[in-house]
Amino acid sequence: MKILLAILFTGISVVYAQYPDGKDILKKIDQNLSSENRVFTSKMVIHGRRASRTIESKTWTAGEKKSFTEYLFPAREQGTKMLKLEDQLWIYSPSTDRIIQIAGHMLRQSVMGSDLSYEDLMEDNRLLNHYNAVVTGTENIADRPCWVVKLTAFDPNMAYQGLRLWVDKERNIPLKEEMFAKSGTLLKRSELSNVENINGRWYPKKIVFKDMLKDGEGTEFIIENIQFNVAIPDYIFSKANLKK
Amino acid sequence: MIRFLFKGLIRDKHRSLLPIIVVALGVMLTVVFHSWLTGVISDSIEYNARFTTGHVKVMTMAYADNLDQMPNDLALLDADSLTGILKKEFPEMDWVERIHFAGLIDVADHSGETRTQGNTIGFGIDILSPNSAEIDRMNIRKSIVKGGLPKKHSEILMSNELADDMKLKPGDTVSLISSTMYGEMAIYNFTIAGTVVFGTSFLDRGTIITDITDARQALNMEGASGEILGLSRKGYFDKNEASGIAETFNRRYNKPDDEFSPVMKTLMEQNNLGALVDYSSAILAVLVSVFLLAMSIVLWNAGLLGGLRRYGEFGMRLAIGEEKGHVYKTMIYESLLIGTFGSMAGVALGMIFAWYFQHYGLNLKGMMQNATIIMPTIFKARITPVTWLIGFIPGIFSTLIGTMLSGIGIYKRQTAQLFKELEA
Numbered sequence: 001m002k003i004l005l006a007i008l009f010t011g012i013s014v015v016y017a018q019y020p021d022g023k024d025i026l027k028k029i030d031q032n033l034s035s036e037n038r039v040f041t042s043k044m045v046i047h048g049r050r051a052s053r054t055i056e057s058k059t060w061t062a063g064e065k066k067s068f069t070e071y072l073f074p075a076r077e078q079g080t081k082m083l084k085l086e087d088q089l090w091i092y093s094p095s096t097d098r099i100i101q102i103a104g105h106m107l108r109q110s111v112m113g114s115d116l117s118y119e120d121l122m123e124d125n126r127l128l129n130h131y132n133a134v135v136t137g138t139e140n141i142a143d144r145p146c147w148v149v150k151l152t153a154f155d156p157n158m159a160y161q162g163l164r165l166w167v168d169k170e171r172n173i174p175l176k177e178e179m180f181a182k183s184g185t186l187l188k189r190s191e192l193s194n195v196e197n198i199n200g201r202w203y204p205k206k207i208v209f210k211d212m213l214k215d216g217e218g219t220e221f222i223i224e225n226i227q228f229n230v231a232i233p234d235y236i237f238s239k240a241n242l243k244k
Numbered sequence: 245m246i247r248f249l250f251k252g253l254i255r256d257k258h259r260s261l262l263p264i265i266v267v268a269l270g271v272m273l274t275v276v277f278h279s280w281l282t283g284v285i286s287d288s289i290e291y292n293a294r295f296t297t298g299h300v301k302v303m304t305m306a307y308a309d310n311l312d313q314m315p316n317d318l319a320l321l322d323a324d325s326l327t328g329i330l331k332k333e334f335p336e337m338d339w340v341e342r343i344h345f346a347g348l349i350d351v352a353d354h355s356g357e358t359r360t361q362g363n364t365i366g367f368g369i370d371i372l373s374p375n376s377a378e379i380d381r382m383n384i385r386k387s388i389v390k391g392g393l394p395k396k397h398s399e400i401l402m403s404n405e406l407a408d409d410m411k412l413k414p415g416d417t418v419s420l421i422s423s424t425m426y427g428e429m430a431i432y433n434f435t436i437a438g439t440v441v442f443g444t445s446f447l448d449r450g451t452i453i454t455d456i457t458d459a460r461q462a463l464n465m466e467g468a469s470g471e472i473l474g475l476s477r478k479g480y481f482d483k484n485e486a487s488g489i490a491e492t493f494n495r496r497y498n499k500p501d502d503e504f505s506p507v508m509k510t511l512m513e514q515n516n517l518g519a520l521v522d523y524s525s526a527i528l529a530v531l532v533s534v535f536l537l538a539m540s541i542v543l544w545n546a547g548l549l550g551g552l553r554r555y556g557e558f559g560m561r562l563a564i565g566e567e568k569g570h571v572y573k574t575m576i577y578e579s580l581l582i583g584t585f586g587s588m589a590g591v592a593l594g595m596i597f598a599w600y601f602q603h604y605g606l607n608l609k610g611m612m613q614n615a616t617i618i619m620p621t622i623f624k625a626r627i628t629p630v631t632w633l634i635g636f637i638p639g640i641f642s643t644l645i646g647t648m649l650s651g652i653g654i655y656k657r658q659t660a661q662l663f664k665e666l667e668a
Contacts, residue, residue, distance in 0.1 A: 053426060101358055
């Protein structure tokens with residue numbers, strides 16, 4: 001019996017030994033997706049229950065704490081701006097000339113009717129800072145071999161208490177993500193594609209988000225142009241810039 | 245014979261006074277409760293019809309499935325042409341477009357930052373058209389406490405309670421934060437034209453009313469309407485008329501496999517009003533039955549006591565040859581007279597109270613603070629033709645049943661014993 005248990009234990013250990021450390025994978029993902037700062041223009045195609053809409057914007061980001069977005073298209077949204085500083089978020093509406101702080105339950109509202117919430121924008125993207133990770137297996141996504149990684153949040157106040165990532169073994173970039181509530185309910189799913197090597201890092205230029213609790217066909221987030229580690233003046237991340 | 249019995253009742257007060265008082269009290273309570281219940285239910289139905297449900301309402305099927313959430317992303321597109329069709333095909337109703345929305349009222353300080361916020365439920369109705377009947381339909385003119393009606397675009401009426409809570413007055417500018425038809429955040433500035441008190445807690449907690457074109461502008465709903473309400477030109481809810489129109493409309497225009505096709509629902513199918521009406525009818529039936537039963541028992545006892553008191557009289561009548569059946573019949577006739585007079589007295593008394601409640605009502609605002617359906621806070625009675633008649637049911641039947649039960653004793657009297665009893 002002891003021999004049998006020893007063989008079984010050794011077998012399990014050998015299987016897990018074949019998997020890399022979860023933390024190492026998160027570190028590599030963060031290296032690809034996070035940067036000191038970046039500027040990008042993007043297009044959001046929102047597939048609603050009735051029709052699809054396209055919204056274009058330009059975003060300046062410094063680390064994980066500062067972000068400024070200006071909406072460029074369509075005409076109704078043109079000039080709408082959003083500023084994130086630490087854990088605060090403001091939105092400027094040019095038609096009313098008002099700056100409104102998004103707080104409380106408003107953070108759970110959809111951004112421009114998409115499958116993303118303001119809360120999603122507030123999240124720190126560095127996975128290593130917030131999650132424990134365990135590699136649980138391997139699967140192919142879009143014909144690419146991936147590690148299946150299960151993440152558990154350190155902080156019980158995180159919007160998503162659990163994540164499951166399918167991480168490209170070669171490029172260390174997630175190709176699919178599932179976000180779970182504390183109860184285990186699947187809240188959102190995203191599929192990342194059009195992965196390109198930009199300045200030595202792998203980066204997905206298209207993400208399809210699907211809010212699993214909402215009707216509709218999901219939201220495509222397409223990065224049209226992205227620059228990493230460019231100089232961004234400080235005034236960009238100021239409330240005064242919202243009304244400019 | 246009736247005249248003879250009537251004289252007997254007038255001259256022998258012991259025979260008539262207690263039963264008439266019992267009947268009058270029971271009938272009075274029946275009349276008051278009936279008029280009060282009728283008033284409360286009618287007012288609730290009317291309030292709901294005018295503010296939210298209409299006598300019928302047209303929506304998309306998807307909107308109807310999520311009605312409580314006011315899902316304007318599922319609104320009727322090209323609503324004007326559908327309204328045109330409704331006006332042409334169902335002229336017996338007035339058709340009005342409405343947008344019902346929820347959001348936050350945000351007030352800025354001097355630097356443009358948020359000073360205070362409050363939850364609101366909004367109504368986009370036709371205020372600015374010269375021929376609009378909506379202002380009178382929703383009794384807005386009489387509900388204004390401060391300021392006046394909106395005269396131009398981007399003006400709103402706000403519930404006085406919300407305005408006071410947020411320290412706002414007519415002329416102040418507020419921002420509405422809501423969701424557009426496409427789910428984006430909507431921010432729109434309005435100026436308060438006036439404040440209103442509707443007299444119903446659900447609306448007075450935090451309502452704003454704006455012209456429907458402004459609601460469309462604010463919520464990016466060009467050409468769309470959440471709901472099209474139909475209100476009968478008769479001025480009241482006619483269940484058969486509403487059901488007939490809804491059935492015809494749904495047969496012609498509803499496509500069950502298209503969630504965005506229009507569907508018409510009657511008032512009874514919305515806001516649990518059907519259940520409310522059924523419930524109130526059941527309460528009324530129970531109420532009348534309880535009074536009928538209680539009064540019958542009391543009058544049965546009164547009849548038994550009367551029978552004991554008139555023991556000698558009945559014995560004498562039987563002894564001189566009157567049929568038992570005839571004695572019993574005269575008792576029944578007497579009871580009908582008592583029931584009729586008692587009911588008339590009860591209706592008269594009940595009407596005094598019903599009239600008082602119809603005019604002054606009973607203010608139950610304190611109990612209505614958390615109401616989630618539209619109901620008036622001052623509960624008023626309503627006198628209808630039925631109110632005049634409803635009291636006669638327990639009034640006459642209770643005396644009849646009471647007498648029939650107590651009078652059975654007549655048949656138990658032994659003729660052979662009568663003279664012995666009379667001698668004693």
